Amino acid sequence: MTIDHSATGRENDTGPLDLAGIGVGPFNLSLAAVLDGLPGVSARFFERKPVFSWHPGLMLPGSVLQTSFLKDLVTPLMPTSPHSFTNFLVAKKRFYDFASGRFGGVSRAEFSEYLAWAAERIASVEMGAQIEEVTLGKGGFHLRRADGEQVTARNLSLGTGMRPHVPASAAPHLGDRCFHASEFVLRAPRVAGRRVAVVGGGQTGAEIVLHLLGLGDGPAHVSWINRRPRFAPLEEGAFVDQVFTPAYVAAYRSLPAAAQRAETADLKLASDGLTPSTIEALYTELYRRTHLGDQPDSFALLPGRSMTRMMPGAAGFRLSLWAEAAAREEQLEADLVILATGAEPFVPACLDPIRERLEIDATGRLKLDETYRAAWDGPEGHNIFALNHGGASHGIVDPQLSLMAWRSGVIANTLVRRPQFDVSAGPSLVDWAGGQPGASAEMALRMAG
Numbered sequence: 001m002t003i004d005h006s007a008t009g010r011e012n013d014t015g016p017l018d019l020a021g022i023g024v025g026p027f028n029l030s031l032a033a034v035l036d037g038l039p040g041v042s043a044r045f046f047e048r049k050p051v052f053s054w055h056p057g058l059m060l061p062g063s064v065l066q067t068s069f070l071k072d073l074v075t076p077l078m079p080t081s082p083h084s085f086t087n088f089l090v091a092k093k094r095f096y097d098f099a100s101g102r103f104g105g106v107s108r109a110e111f112s113e114y115l116a117w118a119a120e121r122i123a124s125v126e127m128g129a130q131i132e133e134v135t136l137g138k139g140g141f142h143l144r145r146a147d148g149e150q151v152t153a154r155n156l157s158l159g160t161g162m163r164p165h166v167p168a169s170a171a172p173h174l175g176d177r178c179f180h181a182s183e184f185v186l187r188a189p190r191v192a193g194r195r196v197a198v199v200g201g202g203q204t205g206a207e208i209v210l211h212l213l214g215l216g217d218g219p220a221h222v223s224w225i226n227r228r229p230r231f232a233p234l235e236e237g238a239f240v241d242q243v244f245t246p247a248y249v250a251a252y253r254s255l256p257a258a259a260q261r262a263e264t265a266d267l268k269l270a271s272d273g274l275t276p277s278t279i280e281a282l283y284t285e286l287y288r289r290t291h292l293g294d295q296p297d298s299f300a301l302l303p304g305r306s307m308t309r310m311m312p313g314a315a316g317f318r319l320s321l322w323a324e325a326a327a328r329e330e331q332l333e334a335d336l337v338i339l340a341t342g343a344e345p346f347v348p349a350c351l352d353p354i355r356e357r358l359e360i361d362a363t364g365r366l367k368l369d370e371t372y373r374a375a376w377d378g379p380e381g382h383n384i385f386a387l388n389h390g391g392a393s394h395g396i397v398d399p400q401l402s403l404m405a406w407r408s409g410v411i412a413n414t415l416v417r418r419p420q421f422d423v424s425a426g427p428s429l430v431d432w433a434g435g436q437p438g439a440s441a442e443m444a445l446r447m448a449g
């Protein structure tokens with residue numbers, strides 16, 4: 001089928017849209033890219049920010065994508081789409097320079113530039129369009145934009161991402177001297193000569209610590225607090241990466257809930273570990289400070305510690321840390337506390353009018369079916385597709401970029417009620433417990449039989 005990518009996506013100007021997307025991060029942007037130009041589908045995607053940006057508060061110099069650039073908005077599903085990263089490189093006249101670079105990873109800054117480029121080109125994406133309220137009425141969902149425009153759509157796709165997780169002990173102290181890492185670059189805090197505590201031992205914490213230690217006029221002292229017993233690397237490699245495939249998702253979905261939870265816990269470091277290049281750079285700097293420079297007392301790495309309490313101190317804060325292995329409490333003074341404590345799923349306030357009709361689990365996620373439709377008691381034919389709510393239902397890949405294009409294909413097929421895109425898993429190298437037998441298992445079974 002030939003797709004006309006110049007279509008506006010607003011063919012049904014007189015009636016309800018087929019789909020309204022709330023929030024344009026990478027996930028709804030992928031869906032917008034996949035639906036772009038699909039005949040007979042009317043969709044609009046609304047983003048509150050005036051200009052596209054991807055986690056701008058964490059866009060630290062040198063930060064690198066943890067995912068292959070081939071897993072862009074569209075390529076795994078429709079490699080001939082004009083909204084691919086490769087087409088971005090060609091359009092920007094940097095294809096050959098990029099290819100010559102043989103980069104181990106793409107910088108997050110460049111991937112963000114690609115996403116912004118795509119958002120600009122896709123006519124159904126509208127920036128500066130905050131959705132304030134969603135109610136149910138004639139024709140389906142009624143969306144009220146902050147500028148007063150009302151939009152009606154038969155289906156919704158919720159792409160509002162996750163919200164920063166702030167530990168209860170830090171919540172009363174939020175402000176200029178204690179804030180979530182997602183605001184770090186935007187706040188550009190004054191750190192020179194101060195004692196900074198970074199709470200959280202994941203990749204975000206690592207990137208901030210590395211950044212602080214690299215500043216010419218940096219902090220007097222940096223403490224890095226990590227609840228985990230070690231500063232653990234990303235678990236990666238060809239076999240680990242097999243979990244970021246449709247075949248794994250299918251197998252995962254067939255497991256009982258308890259086995260799914262065990263899988264997710266077991267795979268924690270496949271998504272939450274530290275990027276090897278960050279570890280190397282950090283370790284090199286810490287070695288230099290300790291053995292080759294004159295700053296051995298300028299940092300503290302504190303694994304196996306949980307922050308349990310924060311109190312205002314003489315100049316900043318006094319933090320109580322629980323050291324699990326030693327079963328004792330420790331105290332730490334800091335002028336500035338940066339919370340690299342992750343993000344959590346949530347249902348945004350604009351859905352308050354229909355919140356009670358949604359099934360929301362204890363973690364704040366919408367309960368999803370196989371095709372990413374949220375369970376709710378609304379009228380037949382009106383679906384709420386939820387992106388980034390499938391951590392429990394679809395596994396650890398759900399909050400990642402890896403399968404976003406494939407997921408967009410699954411949603412698009414459900415929306416148009418035909419197999420518009422081939423989203424079948426194909427042969428798998430690994431025969432996952434609970435999954436469809438792959439080529440190797442089929443062969444073994446045939447030989448046995």
Ligand SMILES: Cc1cc2nc3c(=O)[nH]c(=O)nc-3n(C[C@H](O)[C@H](O)[C@H](O)COP(=O)(O)OP(=O)(O)OC[C@H]3O[C@@H](n4cnc5c(N)ncnc54)[C@H](O)[C@@H]3O)c2cc1C
Pocket residue numbers: 022023024025026027028029046047048049054055058064065066067129130131132159160161162204348350387388399400401402
């Ligand atoms: C720093 C960082 C780096 C990451 N790097 C990787 C990586 O390398 N590889 C990987 O696989 N994953 C990575 N991830 C995880 C994941 O890919 C990202 O979090 C991704 O941005 C999730 O996309 P999203 O579309 O769900 O949400 P978001 O990107 O958070 O976008 C949600 C959007 O919704 C908008 N919005 C919210 N409410 C409204 C409203 N009422 N009306 C209109 N708009 C609204 C927001 O303004 C926002 O732009 C990273 C995450 C972070 C935080």
